[in-house]
Amino acid sequence: MTLPSQDHDDLVYHAQPADAGARLDRVLANAWPRESRSRLKSLITDGHLQVDGVVQDSVSAKVRAGQKMVLHIPPAEPATPEAEIIALDVLYEDDDLLVINKPAGMVVHPAAGNESGTLVNALLAHCGDSLSGIGGVKRPGIVHRLDKDTSGAMVVAKNDMAHRALSKLFAEDKENIERTYIAIVWGCPKALEGDIVGNIGRSPRNRKKMAVLVSGGKPALTHYKVVSTRPDSLASVVKCKLATGRTHQIRVHMAHIGHSLVCDPVYSRSRSIRHLGAAAQQTLETFGKQALHAQTLGFSHPRTGNFITFEATMPDDLKAVYNALNLSLSCM
Template sequence: MSETTPRPTETERIELTIADTDAGSRLDRLLADRLPAFSRSRLKALILAEAVTVDGRLVVDPSVRVNSGGRVVVAVPPPTDPVPAPETIPLDIVFEDAALIVLNKPAGLVVHPAAGNATGTLVNALIAHCGASLSGIGGVARPGIVHRLDKDTSGLLVVAKTDRAHRRLAAQFADHGRSGGFTRAYLAFVWGCPALPSGSVDAPLDRDPRNREKIAVRPNGRWAVTHWRLIESYAGTDGRPVASLLECRLETGRTHQIRVHMAHIGHPLLGDATYGAGFRTKAGLLPPEARTCLESLRRQALHATCLGFAHPSSGEFIEFTAELPQDLAGLRRALAKTDESVI
């Protein structure tokens, strides 16, 4: 497969009409929902840079509310060369062609430069690997980035090498399979054992007003749904279930979604210092080897194990899987060393 997409040399104008269902929405949220190929931070930056008008009036406040029937125009400047420097960082590439790269991200690797992580990111590695052949839609600091994984979450991630591929992949991630084939599954080790073999969490998410670094279930937050299935449960030293392995599939893709949703139903992830701090004492109920594995983990026990989508060029459905990395595979073996494990 090959694909060549010329980069625009002039500002692109994107025009939107505000539907009745969008009336009263914040401008930045409206644009994020209607333009999934652009990151929300990129759209916010365009608003602040005086690149967005509503009914011909310049708007520089991302939180302004929009009215039904209005017309929004976004002036997108041509992509510039990525500012992050190329760095030789090993990449576990699962698949690559002219349009995209699928890779298995290790825990500890930040996806793109940000405050506190100006270098040593996946973007730096991608620039070294791909040169100039990365989509510019994500902005200067995020070339090619269609979606993200938390720094301490491992697993599968797809990167766009052309603007056309970026737009088509972003649309699939925004749709989450409602209009066609799309799979995105995670393996999560959680505290306790759910009472049912499967279930769903439908709880809106937004920034925690008490801590802007955290996400919380909020009544007026963004719609978020996680479907989970019990794979294994593990007994503690008292013979009762102390932890479980779940498969989680996303119907939406919000920041920290699985971590917050699992904590919300009383089953936070093992190793999650942000959303599972109150469960640290349960480590004393783990078998000794499992306790040692958890102490050395130093991250949330979450892995993106499956990713499937329609190829942006051919339309063919392609799917990839990534086994548990060494640290989580070791934790699983240690947890399962009991007659009470159920598979």
């Protein structure tokens, strides 16, 4: 019998004939009894498992005898984030919630390699003991997220009532949430308005990337509309509305239809910009992140039920990218 083995930070298991046809999470729970099933599910869905060298993020996948399963265990994180006095751009605040304009470059919650300087650290200092703890020790008050390098509007719950209501709203009632993003993309879609549909999950080639999958993943829907484009169609301004909230959704969906976000270090291929001039080239080369901003956020207030909407001002460095590409901001 092949026993589970551990190599450095990886757990390794070779599937046995008796495992054939069983769910992946059940096989691994039996193989590694020291790991809780919820912990295993979280690690799998986060892309930390490889089966025969390919990332597998579906806990319900069927196991075949002889498969080699390698689970990477991330390093342990500090138990409790510390409060840090970090300036926040507050768009709205009351006893139940806080709406901020998150700057690009700020991680939402602590994780390996980003234990400090996060939005959670700032919120702990800003809100004190009132911050909702229902999101867990590492994510108090966090209802939804923005990528580290995406700026824009976010709502944070300040108590457990607001957290429960907002979490349910974001998870189950997408029709009563308005999330509008402004993106700069390479090229111009042939259809100036439409929907992008495609399940999103971990890329089978690179577990650090997401991709549109033929099978598996989670359903995702993005409504888009081109609001401005260059005469030469080098780049366009696109307004995107999310009907679902998957990791990297807009970045993955726009890249999937051949119009990746300008300067996206993960999903965008390099484009020739030599004809734009030295100043414009310098602006684009130093921007260093996806040209994406969460402009509008609207939702039903958890206490009053009133629909409230907020608009986050675009950061200056992203405005500079628009100017470098000679794109219009007046249309927004």
